[in-house]
Amino acid sequence: MQMKDLAVVAFLSYLATVNAWSPTNSYTPGKVSCDSNINLIRKADGLAPEESEWLAKREGNTKEALKTFLDRATSKFSDNSIVDSIFSSTTPRVGFASCGGGYRAMFVDAGVVAAMDERTVGANENGLGGLLQGISYMAGSSGGxxxxxxVTYNNWTSVQEIIDQMKDGDHSIWDLSNSPTNPGGSDTEYTNEVFANITESIKLKNEAGFDVSLADAWGLAFGYYFFPSLPRGGYSYQWSDIQDADVFKNGEMPLLIEIAKVEKAGETSVDLSSTTIEMSPFEFGSWEPTINTFSNMKYLGTEVNNGSPVNAGECIAGFDNVDFLTSASTNVINTLNNNGGFYASMIQSFKTRFLPNVTTTGHIDVNIAAPxxxxxxxxxxxxSSIVDNDQLYLVDGGIDGQVIPFTPLMRKERDLDLVIATDTTADTDDVWPFGSALVATYERQFMEIGKTDAFPYVPDTETIVNLGINKNPTFFGCNSSNLTDLAYVPPLVVYLPNRAYSYDTNVSTSVLTYTREQRLGMIRNGFEIATRNNFTDDPDFLGCMGCAVMRRKQEQIGLEWPSECQQCFQMYCWNGTISNSNTVSVPSSSVSSNSSTAVSTGISSATGASTENFSTIHIETSTTVTCHECEEAQATATVEVCDECEQGNTQVTATVECEECEEIATNGHHTTTTLTSMTTTTQICEECEEAQAQATATSPVTVSANVGSESTESSSNSSNDYSNNSNGSSNDSSNSSSNDSSNGSSNGSSGSNNTVNSSSSSKPILQVTTGVASAASQYGVIVNENNADSLVIKSFVTLIAIVGTVIELL
Incomplete structure (x- = not known):
């Protein structure tokens, strides 16, 4: 018997053990007996008893895991006795927020988590191995x-296990060689079978008296890629059944919470004021004032009146289908439908294909939880409009702009100390983040809907770009004493934005097909994002992550802060610096050969110099000019950029040295300003540090770095793309109270200038090969989760491709 077949048998045995099927053994929910006095709801005034009991079990495991991780992370500290002091009385509580962004997010987040998973080959030597075993909560939204x-509903499998069996065309987990719009590729018989099964499942659910929509088809279609070993992609698999899995019951995995947004009756979109729904193994509900109630997940779909079943002793089970609830967290169909025109016609075509002879409520583009x-x-x-309605309409959890699912992890009731968050948003047209999701969650806490939330102070998006925060790990909320003006002291946040190391991971959300090589490239780059390129950018980053884990407990207990942690916080904490007032507003674009023009965004000097004082030496003319003059002259520039930046650079560039940044050289950095397609960015040229005496850096320098080495010239303690030379100090707006312990981070890079730029020879992680992402897709529609109503067709050729796809479905 093949290994894959053994895995299938094992998983089916697991499902049989936990009885993980709906009562009808299909997608259709069914009636079951329940206590005649049961009440299925509770007020959101604390954690559910089931969650509290589970959390106690989980912390029995996380204590040992975090202690082991922190011992390793602080092993080179001059004094790491703080670890023993913390664990003698308490255990830090950590969460992970898996950002949205379609398959792009899925793969990048997989790589980040793999870097934290002791089950990943190389994670302990070159990563953050063991940290995942110490995480209590994992939240997901949209593509996250x-x-x-x-990973949760494949019996807490590891990314390593997934990639070990990863192939093209074998229908293994994440085999995306074919799109969900044509799952069989050239095998039309398979495609027809899948579509027939989906159509039948929806029809039978509707005939049983439950409202259906295209969102049902959405979830069922993707199930084939997440649960390929289960019949029809897990069409009868229940969300609540994870409670019965040994790995969950024993507290050996984090508790999963996914989020969706509520679209009110009569409305067609959501925004920051819309209600957030949490979906955990135990409950379905919201902390927010519009609902303030949680319902028993197992019996979702039961007709109730104030939580009591209308028919005493009779409940519904199986409505909490895994495919359906995943769909609720990822559904962007309504976004397409709201754009009208061609998109609305396309949705109607899908309706004809998947909802034939089905009676619908007219809401064909949302997930319908009814009753x-x-x-x-x-x-x-x-x-009271939500609780008065007979139906609950759910859409993608990130459409309101909160693409990073912070809210479940920030709750005071869960008492987390640290939240590690990825950012794989498509903020720019060339699909890199510039921090809009951070800003959205920060701002929402000051609205009525978010009045019971707290989130650390963060800068505006222009500052995030100007300081290079969108390209480097950054810590927010480092000093709890600066957060007392908020509703409560929230967890410290470690922000890990998507950026290119060995692979261009700025692939459009609309891309629905990936080869094995592309999938592995995306995952490997995610590993490198989490580890600062396997610690070659900063060999001390492991210790800095350990400091982030310990910080809140260290503050609460009053322990002495190690000098190494102080240095880490000076390097990685945002200190309240704001630089948007000194912005030179110029268009931004990527140097990537496979990227489109980026969204316009402000770029300024990393040091916060004013526009009138900011000048550069233009290399070709050896004259001092302003940035604007440099931009006009860039078309004639011929000076090379660093070797690490040349890959994929097909546009005219010039490298100049900023007079205002000359001080940085004294801190051990050679700093250059790069002009690319009318974009002015300032960044540390790590490859040029050895030759920093050559002010113009006209000769490319190549350095080889060994993964895991204790010291390499290209990865000294100071070479982490951050400079402690920020002039600014926050003295305006509420951000002034967020002035943490460090100087500001400084990079000054455009969010779009983010392509593969490392020439380091790294030891392969996850046995992944590298390559250039082709970003090929039948679709060219950009779904920007932060501006979900802004969908554009990139070209007429793409339009034809979409039409072809629609025809395929008919």
Whole structure:
């Protein structure tokens, strides 16, 4: 028997053990007996008893895992006795937020988590191995939910296990050689079978009296890629059944929470004021004042009145289908539908294909939870429209701009000390982040809907770009004493934005097909994002992550802060510096050969110099000019950029030295300003540090770095793309109270100037090969989760491709 077949048998045995099937053994929910006095709802005034009991079990495991991780992370500290002091009385509590962004997010997040997983080959030597074993909560939204659902509901499998069996065309987990719009590729018989199964499942659910929509088809279609070993992609697999899995019952895995947004009746979109729904193994509900109630997940779909079943002793089970709830967290169909025109016609074509002879409520583009589990409840504090409605309409959890699912992890009731968050948003047209998701969650806490939330102070998006925060790990909320003006002291946040190391991971959300090589390239780059290129950018980053884990407990207990942690926080904490007032507004674009023009965004000097004082020496003319003059002259520039930046650079560039940045050279950095397609960016040229005496850096320098080495010339303690030379100090707005312990981070790079730029020879991690992402797809529609109503067709050729895809489905 093949290894894959053995895995299938083992997983099916696991499902049989936990009885993980709906009562009807299909996608259709069914009636079951329940206690005649059961009440399925509770007020959101604390954790559910089940969650509290589970958390106690989990912390029995996380204590040992975090202690082991921190012992390793601090092993080179001059004094690491703080670890023993912390664990003598308490255990830090850590969460992971898996950002949205379609398959791009799924793969990058997979790589980040692999770097934290002791089960990953090389993670302990060259990564953050063991940290995942110490994480208590994992939250997912949109494309991040694709990742979290996959690993959680495949019996807490590892990324290593997934890639070990990864092939093209064998229908293994994440085999995306074919799109969900044509799952069989040239095998039309397979495609027809899949579509027939989806259509039948929806039809039978509807005939049983449950509202259906295209969102049902969305979830069922993706299930084939996440649960390929299960019949029909897990069409009868229940969300709540993870409670019965030994790996969960024993607290050997994090608790998964995925989020969706509520679209009110009569509305067609959501925004920051919309209600957030949490979906955990135990409950379905919201902390927010519009609902303020949680419902029992197992019996979701039961008709209730204020939580009591209308028919005493009779409940519904199986409505909490894994594919359906994953769909609720990832559904962007309504975004397409709201754009009208061609998109609306396309949605109608899908309706004809998947909802034939089905009676719908007219809401064909949202996930419909009906009966509404909150019908008739009285715990809400404002706006009864949601609890008054017979149905609950759910859409993608990141469409409101909160693409990073912070909210479940920030709750005071869960008492987390640290949240590690990826950012794989498509903020720019060439699909790199510039921090809009951070800003969205920060701002929402000051709205009525978010009044019971707290989130650390963060800068505006222009500052995030100007300081290079969107390209480097950054810590937010480093000093709890600066957060007392918030509703409560929130966890410290470690922000890990998507950037290119060995692979261009700025692939459009709309790309639905990936070769094995592309998948592995994306995952490997995610590993490198989490580890600062396997610690070659900063050999001390492992210790800095350890400091982040310990910080809140160190503050609470009053322990002495190690000098190494102080240095880490000076390097990685945002200190409240704001630089948007000194912005030179110029268009931004990527140097990547396979990227499109980026969104316009402000770029300024990393040192916060004013526009009138900021000048550069233009190499070709040896004259001092302003940035604007440099931009006009860039078309004639011929000076080479560093070797590490040349890959994929097909546009005219010039490298100049900024007079205002000359001080940085005294801190051990050679700093250059690069002009590319009318974009002025300032960044540390790590490859030129050895030759920093050559002010113009006209000769490319190549350095080889060994993974895991204790010291390499290209990865000294100071060469982490951050400079402690920020002039600014926050003295305006509420951000002034977030002035943490460090000087500001400084990079000054455009969010779009983010392509593969490392010439380091790194030891292969995850046995992954590298390559250039082709980003080929049948679709050319950009779904920007932060501006979900802004969808554009990139070209007429793409339009034809979409039409062809629609025809395929008919």
């Amino acid at each position: 939910s694709f990742f979290t659902t996959t 509404n589990p909150f019908k008739g409840t009285s715990n809400y504090e404002s706006d």
